[in-house]
Amino acid sequence: MYEAQVFFKDLSHVKDFVATVAKYEKLPINLVSDIYTIDAHSLIGIISVDISNPLLLQVPVDNIPESFHSDIEKYLY
Numbered sequence: 001m002y003e004a005q006v007f008f009k010d011l012s013h014v015k016d017f018v019a020t021v022a023k024y025e026k027l028p029i030n031l032v033s034d035i036y037t038i039d040a041h042s043l044i045g046i047i048s049v050d051i052s053n054p055l056l057l058q059v060p061v062d063n064i065p066e067s068f069h070s071d072i073e074k075y076l077y
Contacts, residue, residue, distance in 0.1 A: 005077035
C-alpha cells in the first residue's frame with residue numbers, strides 16, 4: 001500500500017491531477033478527506049470535498065508502476 005499527502009493549489013491543479021491519474025485507470029487510487037473516500041479518477045468527486053487542506057492519497061496495492069511516483073510528485077504536500 002502506498003500513502004502520501006497531496007495538495008491542490010486550485011481547480012486547474014485538480015484537473016491536471018485527474019488527467020495524470022487517468023493514465024493509471026486500472027490502479028485503485030483514492031483520496032481521503034476527513035470521513036470521505038473519493039475515487040481519484042473522479043474530478044467531480046474531488047471538487048466535492050474541501051481541497052483547501054491536504055488530502056491523503058491511497059493506493060491499496062503493492063505493484064505500483066515507478067512512473068506513477070514521478071507523475072504525482074508535483075502534487076505531494
